[in-house]
Amino acid sequence: MKGMNSFLVTLSLLALISTLASASDPSSLQDFCVALNGTKHSRFVNGKFCKDPKLVTADDFFFSVRSRVTPANVDQIPGLNTLGISLVRIDYAPNFGLNPPHTYPRATEILVVTKGKLYVGFMTSNPDNRLFTKVLKTGDVFVFPVSLIHFQFNIGKTNAIALAGLSSQNPGVIIIANAVFGSKPPINSDVFTKAFKLDKEVVEYLQTQILIPMKGVQHFLVVFSLLILGFTLASASDPSPLQDFCVALNSTKHAGIFVNGKLCKDPKLATADDFFFSGLDKPGNTSNAVGSKVTPVNVDQIPGLNTLGISLVRIDYAPNGGQNPPHTHPRATEILVVTKGTLYVGFVTSNPNNRLFTKVLKTGDVFVFPVGLIHFQFNIEKTNAIAFAGLSSQNPGVITIANAVFGSNPAINSEVLAKAFKLDKKMVEYLQTQF
Numbered sequence: 001m002k003g004m005n006s007f008l009v010t011l012s013l014l015a016l017i018s019t020l021a022s023a024s025d026p027s028s029l030q031d032f033c034v035a036l037n038g039t040k041h042s043r044f045v046n047g048k049f050c051k052d053p054k055l056v057t058a059d060d061f062f063f064s065v066r067s068r069v070t071p072a073n074v075d076q077i078p079g080l081n082t083l084g085i086s087l088v089r090i091d092y093a094p095n096f097g098l099n100p101p102h103t104y105p106r107a108t109e110i111l112v113v114t115k116g117k118l119y120v121g122f123m124t125s126n127p128d129n130r131l132f133t134k135v136l137k138t139g140d141v142f143v144f145p146v147s148l149i150h151f152q153f154n155i156g157k158t159n160a161i162a163l164a165g166l167s168s169q170n171p172g173v174i175i176i177a178n179a180v181f182g183s184k185p186p187i188n189s190d191v192f193t194k195a196f197k198l199d200k201e202v203v204e205y206l207q208t209q210i211l212i213p214m215k216g217v218q219h220f221l222v223v224f225s226l227l228i229l230g231f232t233l234a235s236a237s238d239p240s241p242l243q244d245f246c247v248a249l250n251s252t253k254h255a256g257i258f259v260n261g262k263l264c265k266d267p268k269l270a271t272a273d274d275f276f277f278s279g280l281d282k283p284g285n286t287s288n289a290v291g292s293k294v295t296p297v298n299v300d301q302i303p304g305l306n307t308l309g310i311s312l313v314r315i316d317y318a319p320n321g322g323q324n325p326p327h328t329h330p331r332a333t334e335i336l337v338v339t340k341g342t343l344y345v346g347f348v349t350s351n352p353n354n355r356l357f358t359k360v361l362k363t364g365d366v367f368v369f370p371v372g373l374i375h376f377q378f379n380i381e382k383t384n385a386i387a388f389a390g391l392s393s394q395n396p397g398v399i400t401i402a403n404a405v406f407g408s409n410p411a412i413n414s415e416v417l418a419k420a421f422k423l424d425k426k427m428v429e430y431l432q433t434q435f
Ligand SMILES: *[C@@H]1O[C@H](CO)[C@@H](O)[C@H](O)[C@H]1NC(C)=O
Pocket: 037, 074, 075, 076, 077, 078
């Protein structure tokens, strides 16, 4: 963008940020706000109208991707409204299936390859426009920071599959070639001759190509709901970054300095490996008391996730009752996809209703656990089960209810717990020895 005064732009941006809420999805103002799929409201809100919470069912948080039919721009999970996260499955044809250069204007993407081999990359903003690339194999994870132009390219001879979490319920997609050369009405070709330093004939040729085909790619945008309210209040979700990225510094020499997140590395020293993690193809060891293992991929594993508001986990469940016991993520909504097996899952709403929503999930099924609510997953099959989940924070945190209540350090006075749980004090003391 030659000749543009980016200094002014930066200044006004900073001014905006100091007074306004963050640009990430606002936090919900209730347990959930399941989107109403009605056409009778001609009013517009930043998001969708909520269904009466009493009419909400577990199916509002559920979607199945077993079907290979690509749903086109449908709101698959109304329960995601206001929850700030979504999931996508991307299929790539063998031999150079391409997800062409595109951006998500409202989301950072964290992608895990579940099959095949991809060449991926993203470009930073002006003036550097640095390209970060990486070859990803099955189990590898890569981060595409919010709004930066990025792509994936299948360099294997077989098809490839990836699952990705996106830090917005409605990330939007801008495919660069289509937006630039295929806008309706077309952008004046004189604009392009200057912007792209091309002959007018070349530009006009490109404009006739309009929709550059997305060779061999099918997007399963498993979401789409907008957000709501929150224009005046600061959001409780992770704040949006003030730069392309802020790769976390892994240094101990700043002991005693605390920031909301982590200190940033000099951006010039950032490399593709700062956005990369390998090993999600490996099963977690479920030989433990609860029969499950969570393998996290958050800012501690990928320093490039710092300030980007999203993370990923793989969860393995032992056969016959392996469970991820009741817990909450204080800073994140979770969107989970089962890739193997059958899980019984559920969450409980807050007081006074404490309603339980449950569902049996099979391979390809997707379920949402709203931010902060207590939830669980339970393997009801004789074989092991596997799930991947996106979480709407770089550091979602976990509170395992039983451990926090009965295993706190130091212990909560047993009289307090006896009264709270209507239990005998002896029983409480016994429970306290168990955690
Ligand atoms: C919402 O309405 C549209 C159009 O009426 C329909 O195609 C879509 O399936 C509905 N979505 C849900 C989740 O019910």
